Amino acid sequence: MSVTEDKLAERRALRGAAQQKLLAFASLIVLVIGFSLASPNFFQVSNIMAILQAASVNGVLAVGVTLIIITGGIDLSIGTLMTFCAVMTGVVLTWLGMPLILGVVASIATGALCGLISGTFVAKMKIPPFIATLGMMLILKGLSLIVTGTKPIYFNDTPGFTLISQGSLIGAIFPAFPVPNGVLILFLVAGVTAWILSRTVLGRYTFALGSNEEAVRLSGVNTDAWKMAIYALAGGIVGIAGLLIASRLNSAQPALGLGYELEAIAAVVIGGTSLSGGRGTILGTLIGALIMSVLTNGLRVLSVAPEWQTVVTGAIIIIAVYADQLRRRAAS
Amino acid sequence: MFTRRTLMGAVAALSLASMAGGAFAQDKMYIPLISKGFQHQFWQAVKAGADKAGQELDVNVSFEGPDNETQVDKQLDMLSAALANKPAAIGFAALDSQAAIPLLKQAQEANIPVIAFDSGVDSDIPLATAATDNVAAAALAADKMAELIGGKGKVAVVAHDQTSRTGVDRRDGFVNRIKEAYPDIEVVAVEYGGGDHLKSTEITKALLTAHPDLNGIFGTNEGSAIGVVNGVREAGTQGITIVGYDSGKAQTDAIRDGLMAGAITQNPVGIGYETVKAAVAAAKGEPVEKTIDTGFYWYDKTNIDNPEIAAVLYD
Numbered sequence: 001m002s003v004t005e006d007k008l009a010e011r012r013a014l015r016g017a018a019q020q021k022l023l024a025f026a027s028l029i030v031l032v033i034g035f036s037l038a039s040p041n042f043f044q045v046s047n048i049m050a051i052l053q054a055a056s057v058n059g060v061l062a063v064g065v066t067l068i069i070i071t072g073g074i075d076l077s078i079g080t081l082m083t084f085c086a087v088m089t090g091v092v093l094t095w096l097g098m099p100l101i102l103g104v105v106a107s108i109a110t111g112a113l114c115g116l117i118s119g120t121f122v123a124k125m126k127i128p129p130f131i132a133t134l135g136m137m138l139i140l141k142g143l144s145l146i147v148t149g150t151k152p153i154y155f156n157d158t159p160g161f162t163l164i165s166q167g168s169l170i171g172a173i174f175p176a177f178p179v180p181n182g183v184l185i186l187f188l189v190a191g192v193t194a195w196i197l198s199r200t201v202l203g204r205y206t207f208a209l210g211s212n213e214e215a216v217r218l219s220g221v222n223t224d225a226w227k228m229a230i231y232a233l234a235g236g237i238v239g240i241a242g243l244l245i246a247s248r249l250n251s252a253q254p255a256l257g258l259g260y261e262l263e264a265i266a267a268v269v270i271g272g273t274s275l276s277g278g279r280g281t282i283l284g285t286l287i288g289a290l291i292m293s294v295l296t297n298g299l300r301v302l303s304v305a306p307e308w309q310t311v312v313t314g315a316i317i318i319i320a321v322y323a324d325q326l327r328r329r330a331a332s
Numbered sequence: 333m334f335t336r337r338t339l340m341g342a343v344a345a346l347s348l349a350s351m352a353g354g355a356f357a358q359d360k361m362y363i364p365l366i367s368k369g370f371q372h373q374f375w376q377a378v379k380a381g382a383d384k385a386g387q388e389l390d391v392n393v394s395f396e397g398p399d400n401e402t403q404v405d406k407q408l409d410m411l412s413a414a415l416a417n418k419p420a421a422i423g424f425a426a427l428d429s430q431a432a433i434p435l436l437k438q439a440q441e442a443n444i445p446v447i448a449f450d451s452g453v454d455s456d457i458p459l460a461t462a463a464t465d466n467v468a469a470a471a472l473a474a475d476k477m478a479e480l481i482g483g484k485g486k487v488a489v490v491a492h493d494q495t496s497r498t499g500v501d502r503r504d505g506f507v508n509r510i511k512e513a514y515p516d517i518e519v520v521a522v523e524y525g526g527g528d529h530l531k532s533t534e535i536t537k538a539l540l541t542a543h544p545d546l547n548g549i550f551g552t553n554e555g556s557a558i559g560v561v562n563g564v565r566e567a568g569t570q571g572i573t574i575v576g577y578d579s580g581k582a583q584t585d586a587i588r589d590g591l592m593a594g595a596i597t598q599n600p601v602g603i604g605y606e607t608v609k610a611a612v613a614a615a616k617g618e619p620v621e622k623t624i625d626t627g628f629y630w631y632d633k634t635n636i637d638n639p640e641i642a643a644v645l646y647d
Binding site: 041046154162250303 | 362364370392394395396397399401402403404405408409410412413414415416417418428430431434438
């Protein structure tokens with residue numbers, strides 16, 4: 001492949017990515033307008049805040065797993081890892097009575113460590129990511145139940161813990177927009193991750209691993225180490241999701257978590273990230289998470305029967321990915 | 333291409349929205365019920381009762397619950413979407429009462445009455461709780477037990493636990509009724525098996541060894557009752573009258589096979605019905621009872637297939 005062809009392909013890919021983001025963003029706007037017209041109760045400050053609040057946990061999870069999906073991998077353990085991180089926060093804060101900041105550190109460190117372990121399975125032991133993280137998913141689910149003795153751990157002794165997700169710094173300054181802190185954290189996590197992806201070596205290797213791992217290896221890069229680093233970073237982000245959900249529920253619910261990984265992966269693919277790797281954006285994922293949250297809330301506000309809500313959500317995922325396929329076929 | 337697809341999406345979304353919106357644009361009172369589940373037969377029966385009350389009282393009722401009882405945050409999202417619709421009143425069965433408190437306070441501030449149902453909500457915000465009167469239901473179990481063993485003899489209780497509300501109420505309801513009404517019957521033991529099949533089985537076998545002249549055993553929930561059946565079967569003891577609680581396939585099978593004499597079932601249809609009824613009353617500003625007994629039934633081999641009973645049994 002000549003240099004000019006490379007450049008052309010790159011430009012096409014860039015244009016494609018921009019178009020996909022536009023498409024996703026347009027769908028989000030259309031959904032919001034549609035629901036607002038259909039129900040006067042939809043576009044109310046309190047409901048919009050509820051939608052954002054509901055998107056925060058799934059959004060942070062989705063941002064984390066986007067990194068792994070761009071490398072061409074998958075992480076099925078993020079849902080139960082989130083719970084395990086929340087449980088470890090409960091152990092540190094409620095059982096050991098340590099200060100709040102150590103609880104935050106515990107959650108993120110637990111996530112990063114478990115991510116590193118998953119990364120080792122995948123990179124060093126060459127276990128396919130689907131299997132390695134399926135195993136981790138079950139291990140972590142079990143560990144959460146074992147550590148807690150299947151009972152939730154409450155954070156009543158840690159004043160201020162619920163503020164992590166439920167408080168509102170923005171609301172303190174602009175009382176008309178009580179954006180929950182959880183949402184602020186989602187945008188912060190997304191911003192930093194987008195920066196890492198586009199401006200750092202780690203980000204460049206993330207894309208490179210997903211496009212052509214063999215080529216990267218042959219050019220002398222220690223691909224295993226980078227891959228493990230990416231899984232660890234994603235795990236740390238999952239730890240933040242663990243904090244958010246624990247703070248929202250004022251408790252670590254040990255049985256929760258299974259199924260959350262699929263919702264996060266759905267947000268990622270709606271946002272235009274390719275499951276075959278090498279392509280994807282954090283902004284797309286963020287929009288994907290918002291679309292899912294708007295859809296779920298909107299259908300509920302319209303009192304659509306719950307059976308049909310799941311049917312519609314499933315259909316939207318397929319339409320989103322099909323639209324992406326069509327566009328890519330047109331581009332190539 | 334891009335614009336056409338966006339347009340198609342827009343049309344689809346709008347038609348979907350207007351389709352659903354049509355059903356909603358009436359001036360009927362709106363009462364959402366947020367339950368602990370949705371797919372299980374028990375919850376479907378609660379929903380059937382709620383829908384029935386909705387039709388009779390001419391109000392819009394919606395019924396929603398998470399896929400399983402672990403999804404505490406999903407239940408909160410459902411509750412906040414329900415609150416966004418400014419309902420006249422709301423029915424709620426909390427998965428975790430503590431986690432729901434901020435939203436319940438929000439409902440209280442918006443003057444939306446909350447009616448708790450099933451296991452209820454551990455808070456003073458709900459105006460009423462529609463649930464089974466476990467004390468009265470267990471007393472009925474005691475009456476049936478007394479009748480079956482001929483008014484005299486020795487009985488034992490295998491309870492599911494000594495701390496939960498249902499565990500305590502069912503134990504006391506049974507034991508106290510026997511003490512008050514049947515002087516010739518003695519409750520020789522109350523044991524706790526955590527509702528676990530295996531533990532309850534072991535307890536039952538130990539009871540049979542300790543009291544060879546035992547006439548009957550009461551199991552206070554599904555797991556306990558099945559444990560009692562298994563224990564009696566494994567020990568090979570004949571002539572023990574077993575009374576159970578709730579339903580489920582293993583228990584209904586045991587009743588059909590004659591291993592279990594009969595059991596108490598709660599009335600999920602009544603739970604749904606009474607919740608909506610109380611919610612409508614509360615929304616109109618009428619007084620509501622703090623606790624509403626939703627009823628229960630005795631069922632055995634003779635009436636297990638009656639439509640009224642079959643409707644409240646679940647597998």
